[in-house]
Amino acid sequence: LHAIDSAADELGMADWVRATLHQPERSLAVQVPYRADDGAIxxxxxxxxxxxxARGPAKGGTRFHMDVTATEVAGLATLMSVKTAVVDLPLGGGKGGITVDPKQLSETELESLTRSYTRAIAGSxxxxLDIPAPDVNTGQRHMDWMADEFGRVTGRPxxxxxxxxxxxxxxSLGRDTATAAGCRTVVIASARRMELPADARVVIQGFGNAGAHLAAMLAADGFRVVGVSDSRGAIHDPRGLDIGAVAATKAAHGSVIHHDAELxxxxxxxxxxxxxxxxxxxxGAIDAAEAERVRARLIAEAANGPVTDRADAILHDRQIAVVPDVLASAGGVIVSCFEWxxxxxxxxxxxxxxxDRLEQRMQHSLxxxxxxxxxRDLDLRTAAMVLGVGRIAAAIEERHGLDVARELAS
Structure with missing residues (x-):
């Protein structure tokens, strides 16, 4: 809410619009019964x-995690509203989740849980109206189960x-590489705008789906990927890593640390x-201490919220450009919109x-x-909030403004 208030102040937003943005349009808490393998419910x-x-049906992921709370889900739904508005999609923001440890459940239990959750929220x-998607600990199989169960509940696919x-x-085709492809467009366009070298050196923290695909894409574009990491460690080669070989090493041995490079x-x-x-x-991977040590000129946030607030202030003071996650990691939600x-x-x-459509959307948004x-003489993160919140506010005013004006005049 602090970020929204800051954007509202910058925009000179009416109090009633600000109040509308402070609370969700709809919030649902449900009981989710499922059958365990031992037969217990x-x-x-x-x-x-x-x-x-205000801008279209709500859009956002569904996560399965023990830390899921109503407050967390509401906050993440707010961020999704901003993200979809920053990239100008005809969608709003939503989020969902179940407070559960999915790693303790069998495949049969997960399916029972997912279908039960779908029935519980089917009316919303x-x-x-509202279009769920994968998030933490959920993926294709969960979405297939949800779509099938919703069809059963409503009587039609x-x-x-x-x-x-x-x-x-x-x-949709392209969904598996969407986050990486979107971030690639941001990196290339921002590097060109900042007049960085054509073979600029890149460091990528994280070699999962997004990080590994992005590393391969940027290497193919002529950038030198000089450092990567995964959960077990990090490697470095100032000449540039052979990303294909790194990926093969990780596939064979479980980590990038087994690749022939400096550990x-x-x-x-x-x-x-x-x-x-x-x-x-x-x-939160980059905290204040890490921010003081960063030597890059450009940071593109492919992860969600990787820079803490204090670190962000330090990076700003050091004049390091940060393309925030609401844009840099938006490739996934854009292709989700395409799928819809x-x-x-x-x-x-x-x-x-x-x-092609993803690249165009990312370029225009950037x-x-x-x-x-x-x-407005703003840093990119603040500008993103102003851009997104401003678009949502404009839609709210168009949708409700006449009614509010009548109420104020009466």
Whole structure:
């Protein structure tokens, strides 16, 4: 809410619009019973929050984790509203989750849990209302189960009720590389704008789905990826790593640390001499101490919330440009929107068409972001909040403004 208030202050927002943004349009807490393998029925709490539907149906992931709370889900739904607005999608923001440790459940128990959750929230989701997607500890199989169960509840197949489905169940081509591809566009365009070398050195923290794909893409584009890490350690080669070989090593041995390169401490990865740093792993990975050591000129946040507030202030003071996660990691939600549109139109787009539309959307959004930052003399993170919140506020005013004006006049 602090970030929204700061953006509202910058925009000179009316009090009633600010108050609207402070609370979700709809918040649902449900009981989720599921059948355990021993035959017992267990019950866990679940949630689904739609923060704003002023710009379109709510959109956001569904996570399975023991730390899920109503407060966390509401906060994440708010961030999704901003993210979809920053990239100008015809969607609002939502989030959902179940307070459970999925690692303790069998495949049968997970399916029972997911289908039960879908039945519990079925009245609050739908292709024109609220569209869940994968998040922490959920993926294609969970979305396939949700789509199937929603079809059973409503009596007709509606694949557009969720995104992130398997291709066979109506998913979109390009979804598996969407976050990396979107971040690639941000890195290339920002590096060009900042006049960084064509073979700029890149460090990527995290070699999971997004990080590994991004490393391969940037290497193919001519950048030198000089450092990468995963949960077990970090490696460095100032000449540039052979990303294909690194990926093969990780696939064969479980970690990048077995690759033939200099093994370094994970905390030293962020301090490597480079032009571009991409945190693609954990939330809060760059704290104040790490921010003082960063040597990159550009940071692109492929992970969600990788820079703490204090670190962000330090990076700003050091004039290190940070493209925030609401844009840099938005490739996933953009292609999710494409999947929803394909389902609604009963179309199937080619991988090339999806990739081209994603690149165009990311480029236009980045141009909008830099323009707001320049016009208002703001850092990119603050500019992103102003851009996103401003678009949501404009939709709220168009949707409700006349009614509010009548109430104030009466």
């Amino acid at each position: 267990r019950v866990v709490p679940g949630y689904r929050v739609a923060h704003s539907m 989701i739908g292709p024109d 509606q694949p557009g009720v969720v995104t992130g489905k398997s291709i066979a169940a109506g998913g 370094i401490a994970p905390e030293d990865l962020l301090a490597l001499d480079c032009e571009i740093l991409v945190p693609a792993a954990l939330e 549109q394909q389902n609604q139109r009963e179309e199937r787009w080619s991988a090339r068409y999806v990739a 141009d909008d972001l830099w323009a707001v930052a320049a016009a």
